[in-house]
Amino acid sequence: MNDDLEALAGELGAALLARGAWLAAAESCTGGWLAQAVTAIAGSSAWFDRGFVTYSNAAKMDMLGIPEATLERHGAVSEATARAMAEGALAKSRADWAVAITGIAGPGGGSPDKPVGAVCFAWAAKESGCLAQTRHFPGDRTAVREQSVRHALRGLLQLLDAAPALA
Secondary structure, three states: OOHHHHHHHHHHHHHHHHHOOOEEEEEOOOOOHHHHHHHOOOOHHHOEEEEEEOOOHHHHHHHHOOOHHHHHHHOOOOHHHHHHHHHHHHHOOOOOEEEEEEEOOOOOOOOOOOOOOEEEEEEEEOOOEEEEEEEEOOOOHHHHHHHHHHHHHHHHHHHHHHOOOOO
16 A cells, blocks of 8 residues: 555544544545555554445445435536535444545546546535535546545545544
8 A cells, every 4th residue: 555545544543543433434436445545554443434335326325325316416426426425424334424535537437527537525524514525636547546545534634633522
């Protein structure tokens, strides 16, 4: 694993453990890479509850409870869908925090409105709601996916640093 991702995952684990908080992940374009990064950290079973790899729209609906209307209205790659994924991960787990990633890693599948490299993120906390954003990453499929995992971990760390402890 990339040393940077390992360091971020370790830092995230320490922050969650210090708060007695649990994490769940809902991933599409990253295919479980974020879950792999956090479970590579020894002791992650004390703060990582579960990951959902919801690559298809059917999986997003079945596993996370995303309404079909959300997918039809906004598409799988949208902030609305990312929010629904993060909120669904919270609802279907014992986690206090959830992160969601959905995007177009390429090399195909892009459009003028949603080009290759467009990735939507959401971070949700049971106690403080949900934040979503879209980023555009350069590079090939692997680069887009790796940058997405890194951004998701960093975003969660920033939110944890700003949030009061749960206990």
